Amino acid sequence: MVKATVIGAAGGIGQPLSLLLKQCPLVTELSLYDVVNTPGVAVDLSHINTAATVTGFTPENDGLAKALKGTEIVVIPAGMPRKPGMTRDDLFNANASIVHGIAEAIAKNAPKAFVLVISNPVNSTVPICAEVFKKEGIYDPKRLFGVTTLDVVRAGTFVSEAAGKSQDAAKYQVPVVGGHSGVTIVPLLSQAKPSFSPDQKQVEQLTERIQFGGDEVVKAKEAKGSATLSMAYAGARFAIAVMEAMSGKTSESPEYSYVDLTSDAEGSKAVTEVIGSNTAFFSVPLTLGKNGVEKIHPLGKLSDFESSAVKKAVEALGDNIAKGVSFKANKL
Numbered sequence: 001m002v003k004a005t006v007i008g009a010a011g012g013i014g015q016p017l018s019l020l021l022k023q024c025p026l027v028t029e030l031s032l033y034d035v036v037n038t039p040g041v042a043v044d045l046s047h048i049n050t051a052a053t054v055t056g057f058t059p060e061n062d063g064l065a066k067a068l069k070g071t072e073i074v075v076i077p078a079g080m081p082r083k084p085g086m087t088r089d090d091l092f093n094a095n096a097s098i099v100h101g102i103a104e105a106i107a108k109n110a111p112k113a114f115v116l117v118i119s120n121p122v123n124s125t126v127p128i129c130a131e132v133f134k135k136e137g138i139y140d141p142k143r144l145f146g147v148t149t150l151d152v153v154r155a156g157t158f159v160s161e162a163a164g165k166s167q168d169a170a171k172y173q174v175p176v177v178g179g180h181s182g183v184t185i186v187p188l189l190s191q192a193k194p195s196f197s198p199d200q201k202q203v204e205q206l207t208e209r210i211q212f213g214g215d216e217v218v219k220a221k222e223a224k225g226s227a228t229l230s231m232a233y234a235g236a237r238f239a240i241a242v243m244e245a246m247s248g249k250t251s252e253s254p255e256y257s258y259v260d261l262t263s264d265a266e267g268s269k270a271v272t273e274v275i276g277s278n279t280a281f282f283s284v285p286l287t288l289g290k291n292g293v294e295k296i297h298p299l300g301k302l303s304d305f306e307s308s309a310v311k312k313a314v315e316a317l318g319d320n321i322a323k324g325v326s327f328k329a330n331k332l
């Protein structure tokens with residue numbers, strides 16, 4: 001019995017993500033919001049014979065507030081995607097204000113909701129949400145997530161290919177920690193399961209492919225956007241994991257998400273021993289529970305190559321996080 005809201009629901013990610021949530025038996029009410037086209041998307045989805053009722057909202061008649069009222073989980077794929085030659089950080093000017101406005105509306109209309117941020121640059125948009133929620137006095141770090149599941153999905157796919165076992169891609173679990181852009185994405189190939197033994201050249205090539213997987217899609221789409229279908233799959237997978245945890249189901253393997261490390265201060269001690277204390281947000285292995293982040297797990301033993309990649313990630317993340325925090329500070 002969950003009301004789920006997708007913000008940016010008429011977009012390249014929003015539409016297939018909404019389709020996947022309409023198919024999820026945990027969702028009883030699906031609320032779709034976008035600045036355009038949502039009523040059509042909602043009517044289309046509403047003809048599917050699954051339980052969730054679907055309603056589309058646009059800004060008219062206080063649509064955002066209505067879309068959010070009573071919702072328990074909000075997934076946000078709203079904002080501009082990249083074009084070739086752009087970094088995710090180049091999206092900051094366009095997307096920071098969009099995410100800021102959405103976060104304010106969530107604080108007002110659904111202050112207890114789980115908030116899953118897909119909009120890029122995730123490394124900065126999640127801190128923006130945190131700052132808005134702090135200002136509004138409703139911040140619960142256990143309930144705010146930057147969605148980095150696509151990095152984990154890609155890592156499993158690429159590693160299974162490299163191991164010559166593409167048909168078993170779904171069985172591959174590769175931890176990916178850090179953030180969600182370039183060098184901030186750190187795959188821990190030494191901990192891949194089933195284990196495989198790449199040589200150093202393969203480790204470097206695979207790491208780079210996982211770090212820059214998004215660019216592969218941007219290039220192939222020839223200026224028509226970035227990953228949408230794989231992101232919808234990854235976003236739905238993470239949203240369903242959050243909803244399952246809400247209903248009391250604990251998953252055997254950890255989820256990965258870019259979270260505020262104070263969401264489990266005790267658990268994150270083992271993480272900060274490895275990464276240092278210079279980053280407030282980091283994508284970590286975690287267990288989800290009824291209240292969101294239940295436990296942050298240690299990163300495990302890192303190879304020298306992974307330790308130096310983590311160091312580079314932390315350096316880059318510091319600037320990304322500061323940019324999000326100062327965006328909010330300058331709005332005051």
Ligand code: NAD
Nearest residue numbers: 008010011012013034035077078079080081118119120231
């Ligand atoms: P898109 O342009 O196809 O769709 C974005 C949608 O957001 C559009 O329908 C637009 O109308 C809507 N929108 C714009 N401003 C809005 C507002 N104020 N309120 C509600 N909706 C608004 O883009 P897309 O390909 O779906 O990508 C969306 C975002 O997701 C981009 O920022 C992209 O970089 C990001 N992304 C993140 C990941 C990840 O792993 N976290 C993966 C892929 C894409």
Ligand code: LMR
Nearest residue numbers: 082088120214215226227
């Ligand atoms: C991705 O990883 O595919 C997304 O972050 C979109 C992008 O800009 O690459």
